Amino acid sequence: MLTIGFIGAGNMAKAMMQGWAGNADIHQVVYSPNSGAQVAAELGLEAKQSALDVWAESDMVVLAMPPAQLEAVAKDLQLGIMMKPSVIVASVLGGVSLATLHAAFGEHVMVARTLPNVNVALKYGYTALAFDANMDQDVKGAIAALFLELGRTDELPEEQFGAVSALAGSGPAFVAAFAEAMTQAGIQAGIAPDTAARLAEQTVVGTARHMGDLKKDPMTLAHEVMTPGGSTAAGWEALEQGNLNGLVADAIQATMKKNAEFE
Ligand SMILES: NC(=O)C1=CN([C@@H]2O[C@H](COP(=O)(O)OP(=O)(O)OC[C@H]3O[C@@H](n4cnc5c(N)ncnc54)[C@H](O)[C@@H]3O)[C@@H](O)[C@H]2O)C=CC1
Ligand SMILES: O=C(O)[C@@H]1CCC=N1
Structure with missing residues (x-):
């Protein structure tokens, strides 16, 4: 039995907990100052009273609190790191960066930087992984296997994480924005709101x-839908005139700019 401990029980942590929930070989424990007990009860997991209690029981600890809480959490875990240095830290x-995580936890702690998205909840996620240069291949493989269970994964250079975060981490929000835009357009065209939402979601x-x-x-799929001289091509032209590609590129750039502020 492998124990995964969560520090933080917000949207990202919950999605990961849901993704791993069906695996009988994984036991999950969680600490979060406000919502830990509630989330644990909701998902049938074990709530812990402190970050230190999570560390003491876990083989791998997932850091899933706001980034600004890193120093405070590392301080709470100081004793645990000394008593049980074998725990793997998987930060989301x-x-x-890995360098910042090591500055907080110490050089000897095994650390993986991960960037999942919320679709891990249904094992349809994407997770980018970056490891310590000197991390043991077996440990890397074990971490990668855990995330592979939640969808696709790639080991990627850390310097790409800002762009990956914009495309895949934030991506579900941007795809959802397209569904919302379709819903609103459907309502404007006279379709009942719930019907428009259902059409957009199913599409x-x-x-x-x-x-x-x-x-x-x-583009292969788009061309299959666009009957030559038909109606989809007319709508496609409107998308091009409105510079959809440029708009999406702007959104990705704005997201990357903000990510760079955190780095
Ligand atoms: N939401 C997403 O799609 C993604 C989020 N992330 C990362 O995941 C982390 C969490 O983000 P969200 O889940 O969106 O935020 P959230 O606001 O939904 O959750 C944050 C959680 O951390 C807890 N928390 C706050 N201070 C704490 C402390 N000192 N000790 C323990 N727990 C504490 C809160 O009670 C809450 O449960 C962030 O670092 C974010 O960058 C990464 C990829 C995707
Ligand atoms: O919005 C955020 O800051 C986080 C990172 C990627 C998705 N959510």
């Missing part, structure tokens, strides 16, 4: 599965 803290879900399951890239 946006913009917090986004179905399109994602179509590309994924049938292995089609976006």
Whole structure:
């Protein structure tokens, strides 16, 4: 039995807990000052009274609190790190580098920097991973296997994490924004709000599965839908005139700029 401990019980932590919940070989414990007990009860996990209690019981500790809490949490864990240095730290803290994590926890602590997205809740996530240069291959493999269970993963250079965070970490929000824009356009066109929302959601879900399951890239699928001289091509032209690509590029750049402020 492997014990994964969470420090923080917000949206990202919950998504990971949900993703690993069905695995009978994983025991999950959680501490969060406000919501830990409630989230643990909701998901059938064990709530702990402190970050130190989580550390004492865990093989791997997931740091999933706001990045600004890093120093405070590291201080709370000082005794645990001395008593049980074998615990692996998997940080999901946006913009917090391996170097910063080591500065907080000490050089000898095994640390992985991970960047998951909320779709890990249903094992359809994407997680970027970066490891200490000297981390043992077996430990790397074990961490990667855990995240692979939650969807796709890649080991990527840390300097790409700002861009990866914008595309894959923040990405679900941006795809959701497109679904919302379609819903609003449907309402404007006279469709009842709940029907418009259902149409938009099913279209986004179905399109994602179509590309994924049938292995089609976006433009192949788009061309299949665009009957030559038909109505989709007219709508596509409006998207191009409105510079959808430019707008998305701007959103990614703005997200990366903010990520760079955290680094
Ligand atoms: N939400 C997302 O899609 C993603 C979030 N992240 C990262 O995950 C981390 C958490 O983000 P969210 O879940 O979105 O935020 P959130 O606000 O939903 O959750 C933060 C959690 O940390 C807890 N917390 C605050 N101070 C604490 C402390 N001193 N000790 C223990 N727990 C404490 C809060 O009670 C709350 O449960 C951030 O570092 C963020 O960069 C990374 C990738 C994606
Ligand atoms: O918005 C944020 O700061 C975090 C990082 C990636 C997704 N959510």
